[in-house]
Amino acid sequence: MSKMINLRNTDEQQKALLAGLFVTGQRDEAGRPVTREAYDRQMQELEELTKACGLTVAGLCIQSAPEITQRTLIGSGKVDEIKLMIEETDADIVIFNETLSPMQVRNLEKEWDTEVLDRTGIILQIFSRRARTREARLQVESARLKYMLPRLSGMRVGLSRQGGGSGRLSNKGAGEEQLELDRRHIEHRIAELDRQLKAVGREREAQRSQRLNENICKVALVGYTNAGKSSLMNALLSRSAPSSRKKGSRSAAPGGREVYTEDMVFATLDTTVRRIQIWPHAPFLLSDTVGFISQLPHELVSAFHSTLEEAALADLLLLVVDCSDPDYPHHLEVAAQTLKEIGAGEIPMITVLNKADLAEELHEEGVVPRNWPCIRRDPILGDRIYLSAKKKEGLDDLLLLLDPYIGTEMPDYAVPPQS
Numbered sequence: 001m002s003k004m005i006n007l008r009n010t011d012e013q014q015k016a017l018l019a020g021l022f023v024t025g026q027r028d029e030a031g032r033p034v035t036r037e038a039y040d041r042q043m044q045e046l047e048e049l050t051k052a053c054g055l056t057v058a059g060l061c062i063q064s065a066p067e068i069t070q071r072t073l074i075g076s077g078k079v080d081e082i083k084l085m086i087e088e089t090d091a092d093i094v095i096f097n098e099t100l101s102p103m104q105v106r107n108l109e110k111e112w113d114t115e116v117l118d119r120t121g122i123i124l125q126i127f128s129r130r131a132r133t134r135e136a137r138l139q140v141e142s143a144r145l146k147y148m149l150p151r152l153s154g155m156r157v158g159l160s161r162q163g164g165g166s167g168r169l170s171n172k173g174a175g176e177e178q179l180e181l182d183r184r185h186i187e188h189r190i191a192e193l194d195r196q197l198k199a200v201g202r203e204r205e206a207q208r209s210q211r212l213n214e215n216i217c218k219v220a221l222v223g224y225t226n227a228g229k230s231s232l233m234n235a236l237l238s239r240s241a242p243s244s245r246k247k248g249s250r251s252a253a254p255g256g257r258e259v260y261t262e263d264m265v266f267a268t269l270d271t272t273v274r275r276i277q278i279w280p281h282a283p284f285l286l287s288d289t290v291g292f293i294s295q296l297p298h299e300l301v302s303a304f305h306s307t308l309e310e311a312a313l314a315d316l317l318l319l320v321v322d323c324s325d326p327d328y329p330h331h332l333e334v335a336a337q338t339l340k341e342i343g344a345g346e347i348p349m350i351t352v353l354n355k356a357d358l359a360e361e362l363h364e365e366g367v368v369p370r371n372w373p374c375i376r377r378d379p380i381l382g383d384r385i386y387l388s389a390k391k392k393e394g395l396d397d398l399l400l401l402l403d404p405y406i407g408t409e410m411p412d413y414a415v416p417p418q419s
């Protein structure tokens with residue numbers, strides 16, 4: 001099966017077709033009508049997710065219909081159309097924007113003799129490829145198995161990381177037997193993973209309580225994936241005095257100070273905490289963690305609960321959003337909803353409208369509406385600030401906004417820069 005694709009170990013890029021069903025007259029979680037433009041942006045996001053998985057997008061097929069077809073989600077005419085597209089493009093996989101029922105996946109795979117995955121499946125796949133730390137790996141495996149469990153009946157299941165070799169994306173064919181695991185086996189594995197996660201969680205808890213005991217403001221970067229959270233952390237780090245941590249403090253993660261950034265969804269999966277100390281502002285602890293996305297699979301939210309909890313324990317949230325993205329108001333809503341889910345809905349928050357440089361460029365090209373923000377004009381609007389993490393513009397204004405939270409009293413170990 002695998003609902004977790006096993007990418008071939010080859011230089012050849014594998015091809016995906018993207019499919020979606022735009023149900024006319026549909027409403028979002030807030031009860032507002034979903035426009036075709038908004039739906040097309042969802043499909044663009046699916047394209048980003050597909051690329052982040054190392055796949056090439058070979059084509060796109062969206063059906064517009066008043067209702068779904070139970071058997072295959074899309075209507076039979078579209079099923080035939082996509083079958084032709086698969087033949088023409090030699091696609092290895094079809095990825096749906098909508099969540100598919102196990103029955104729909106089975107029916108479509110039978111029709112097309114090609115692997116079929118949904119949005120949740122592709123997000124889980126990205127997470128499993130990116131997870132680096134032990135905790136992230138455990139969290140992702142647990143989420144994958146929980147996603148698979150209700151989809152087992154009649155499915156061929158590949159849980160092995162090896163797989164492949166058959167020239168297909170899935171584990172169908174040779175070696176299939178050894179890749180089949182039954183429900184009980186999976187349930188045992190989930191229980192074992194959850195036990196290990198609890199143990200790792202206790203270690204994290206010990207580090208965290210040490211930080212919480214420190215008399216220093218804890219600020220958490222949160223927001224939609226690819227908004228520039230890690231870039232903002234690096235921009236602040238570049239202004240921060242070299243670590244002058246108190247003896248015995250373990251608040252900053254070991255290793256290099258800079259964090260990884262990339263123009264790609266889910267570049268960050270783990271939490272990093274750094275001490276930021278920029279004269280003459282008081283020092284504070286800044287954490288950077290996994291980003292949010294529309295329809296973040298709930299298996300992942302629960303598996304990543306302890307990672308996301310970092311935000312729930314902060315004194316202040318910096319909600320970072322890419323304001324050059326026309327869909328940014330929606331990203332803000334998703335972030336607010338996710339924060340509520342993880343118990344961080346009541347924490348004081350500053351909204352950072354990042355990539356103001358890009359928004360301005362687009363504005364000048366006439367791409368975005370005329371009333372879009374301008375970093376040089378009104379950079380601060382209440383608890384909102386426009387800045388550019390990449391160009392390191394607007395950081396002083398941000399620090400001014402932070403002052404009331406981080407305190408202005410200089411601790412004795414804070415030293416002014418030497419001129």
Ligand SMILES: Nc1nc2c(ncn2[C@@H]2O[C@H](COP(=O)(O)OP(=O)(O)OP(=O)(O)O)[C@@H](O)[C@H]2O)c(=O)[nH]1
Binds near residue numbers: 229261358
């Ligand atoms: N033009 C412009 N690009 C930016 C800015 N800030 C970040 N970027 C770019 O946006 C991309 C994503 O940045 P990250 O800092 O990795 O974003 P993130 O929010 O940490 O993303 P995830 O970890 O994937 O959730 C990178 O290519 C950055 O260089 C900015 O102010 N202006």
Ligand SMILES: [Mg+2]
Binds near residue numbers: 230231260268
């Ligand atoms: Mg990041």
